[in-house]
Amino acid sequence: MSDTYFKPEDLKQFGNITDLQKEYGEKFFDWYGAVFAEGALTVREKSLIALAVAHAIQCPYCMDAYTSTCLEKGADEEQMMEAVHVAAAIKGGATLVNSVPMMNTIKKKLM
Numbered sequence: 001m002s003d004t005y006f007k008p009e010d011l012k013q014f015g016n017i018t019d020l021q022k023e024y025g026e027k028f029f030d031w032y033g034a035v036f037a038e039g040a041l042t043v044r045e046k047s048l049i050a051l052a053v054a055h056a057i058q059c060p061y062c063m064d065a066y067t068s069t070c071l072e073k074g075a076d077e078e079q080m081m082e083a084v085h086v087a088a089a090i091k092g093g094a095t096l097v098n099s100v101p102m103m104n105t106i107k108k109k110l111m
Contacts, residue, residue, distance in 0.1 A: 006060045014061070044073040051080055052087035 018025030036046050047069045054062030070080050 008064055011061045011065060044070070044075055047073045048075055048079060048083040051075075052083040055084045056087040056091050 015029075017028070036043065036050075041049070047066055050062065051066040051070050054066050067080070075083075
């Protein structure tokens with residue numbers, strides 16, 4: 001079996017980030033908890049957003065955690081995949097919209 005960088009069991013050690021910098025680690029977890037508390041968005045909606053962002057930034061730990069969290073918060077498979085497609089569309093659109101300056105440069109140089 002090959003050894004990989006991503007180890008699902010490492011996610012359980014995330015809380016240990018305070019070991020090397022207690023003050024900042026605790027502030028992060030306080031802020032993180034506040035961000036994911038019920039507010040203008042439901043906890044389920046925030047979990048779906050987090051799942052989509054996790055896929056967009058390609059964080060396997062986040063994908064793993066928020067797949068489980070979404071299911072726990074009542075999201076179904078269709079909602080989860082739709083959220084991932086939204087992230088993919090935004091990421092694809094962001095790549096394509098950045099072609100406009102390229103096209104402008106081409107027009108200036110060739111016309």
